[in-house]
Amino acid sequence: MAIPVTDQPRSLDPLIRRAGQASFVLLGEASHGTYEFYRTRAAITQRLISEHGFDAVVIEGDWPETQRVNRFVRTQGADRTPEQALSGFQRFPTWMWRNTVVRDFVGWLRTTNATRKNDSKVGFYGMDLYSLAGSRQEVIRALTTLDPALAARTRTRYACLAAIDPSMQDTSVPAATGGPEACERNVTAVFDDVRRLTAERRRQAGAATEALFGLEQNARVVKNAVAYERTAMDMFSGASSWNVRDQHMFETVQAIRSHLGADARIVIWAHNSHLGDARATEMGRRGELNVGQLIRQRYGPAALLVGFTTHTGTVMAATEWGAPGRVMQVRPSLEGSYERLFHDTGIPNFLLDLSRGPQGLQQERLERAIGVQYLPASERSSHYFQTNLPRQFDMVLHFDTTRALQPLTPAPR
Numbered sequence: 001m002a003i004p005v006t007d008q009p010r011s012l013d014p015l016i017r018r019a020g021q022a023s024f025v026l027l028g029e030a031s032h033g034t035y036e037f038y039r040t041r042a043a044i045t046q047r048l049i050s051e052h053g054f055d056a057v058v059i060e061g062d063w064p065e066t067q068r069v070n071r072f073v074r075t076q077g078a079d080r081t082p083e084q085a086l087s088g089f090q091r092f093p094t095w096m097w098r099n100t101v102v103r104d105f106v107g108w109l110r111t112t113n114a115t116r117k118n119d120s121k122v123g124f125y126g127m128d129l130y131s132l133a134g135s136r137q138e139v140i141r142a143l144t145t146l147d148p149a150l151a152a153r154t155r156t157r158y159a160c161l162a163a164i165d166p167s168m169q170d171t172s173v174p175a176a177t178g179g180p181e182a183c184e185r186n187v188t189a190v191f192d193d194v195r196r197l198t199a200e201r202r203r204q205a206g207a208a209t210e211a212l213f214g215l216e217q218n219a220r221v222v223k224n225a226v227a228y229e230r231t232a233m234d235m236f237s238g239a240s241s242w243n244v245r246d247q248h249m250f251e252t253v254q255a256i257r258s259h260l261g262a263d264a265r266i267v268i269w270a271h272n273s274h275l276g277d278a279r280a281t282e283m284g285r286r287g288e289l290n291v292g293q294l295i296r297q298r299y300g301p302a303a304l305l306v307g308f309t310t311h312t313g314t315v316m317a318a319t320e321w322g323a324p325g326r327v328m329q330v331r332p333s334l335e336g337s338y339e340r341l342f343h344d345t346g347i348p349n350f351l352l353d354l355s356r357g358p359q360g361l362q363q364e365r366l367e368r369a370i371g372v373q374y375l376p377a378s379e380r381s382s383h384y385f386q387t388n389l390p391r392q393f394d395m396v397l398h399f400d401t402t403r404a405l406q407p408l409t410p411a412p413r
Contacts, residue, residue: 002350005040005397012044015306015351015395019044020052022304023265024253024295028272028393029308031370032093033316033325035406036349036399037308038101044306045267046108049122055260056123057109058253060270061097063221064134065089066126067214073109074121074210082106083408091130093372095316095325095407103408123260127252127268127291129245132225133168135218136161139194142215146201150193157186158222164229180230187223194219213259217252224248242288246274250294272307272393273369280391281367292392307393309368311343313402317374327404328374337366338389342398349399354390364388 071077072085143151160176160183333339
């Protein structure tokens with residue numbers, strides 16, 4: 001049965017009750033630029049933190065940039081405003097995390113944490129792997145202080161990264177020899193050394209555990225980003241760079257939980273395509289997996305997967321990769337899609353528990369996915385895929401008409 005969702009916070013009570021019993025709450029989005037998705041996701045997360053004691057928020061963002069925000073929400077670091085803390089998100093698409101909803105949430109989280117002891121402050125982490133250059137720099141910077149000899153060895157091992165990105169050329173060490181396989185061995189050796197070092201330092205009194213975990217995770221990003229780049233460039237390998245990326249995200253979520261404690265409870269923010277169970281979709285039939293599938297397989301009913309959908313409205317998106325974001329009109333959903341089925345109910349916004357949904361939902365239908373690009377001229381091929389929604393998610397939130405996300409830096413219409 002569809003439960004109407006209004007501006008009244010209590011209209012989300014059925015979802016909060018269900019989520020309050022989970023260890024992992026995965027909150028998706030059908031686009032990277034829709035205000036209602038971000039606003040509702042933030043509202044749900046605030047209640048899970050305040051009412052059910054959740055310990056961390058993990059986003060589809062890069063590690064170094066989210067660590068800066070993590071320091072801010074823990075009332076540490078040099079940043080004094082949410083805007084300053086979020087200013088590290090410079091990679092396209094900047095509006096994905098530098099927007100008014102995330103700004104307000106980050107400010108709320110800092111205020112909430114200010115009244116808590118250090119060991120009970122809620123963390124803010126990133127699980128993506130696009131920060132190869134930044135994570136490399138952070139590893140070397142941290143090791144230069146902790147273990148200068150290991151820092152020197154790491155510089156030499158990381159010399160091979162210049163083949164991926166010339167900006168990482170280090171003239172203080174000899175040029176790298178060997179191919180991609182040798183580079184993967186080198187970055188894996190660094191990761192293993194870093195883990196040994198952080199394990200040793202954690203045993204010392206007064207250890208800065210959050211900083212040590214940050215070092216370890218940056219080394220993990222470098223290791224997995226090299227594997228990602230190799231599979232992305234090798235069209236004949238048969239491996240999927242998508243799988244490398246989502247396995248890294250899952251590995252990161254597990255590492256965060258291990259760092260926070262075996263009973264830590266985590267909210268995850270990412271696109272529907274990462275958080276719905278891939279086995280229920282076209283991508284699963286292509287041999288691709290995702291975070292939602294991996295968490296469900298590992299944790300079963302301790303995970304709650306929540307999807308978001310819309311029929312029409314506006315969205316913040318770009319027409320091509322790297323182009324400026326702008327407000328774009330979203331075409332009405334296609335006939336034969338879940339979005340059109342939801343629109344035809346005549347209920348503007350609603351929550352649907354898919355475990356109790358009508359039998360008709362079991363029929364495979366189209367579902368729309370808008371990323372950072374929106375291509376209306378090729379919408380069917382670019383933005384729709386076949387899925388079985390009740391197998392993909394546990395619950396879904398539908399907002400029939402939605403608005404574009406508002407970046408901190410205004411975008412043109």
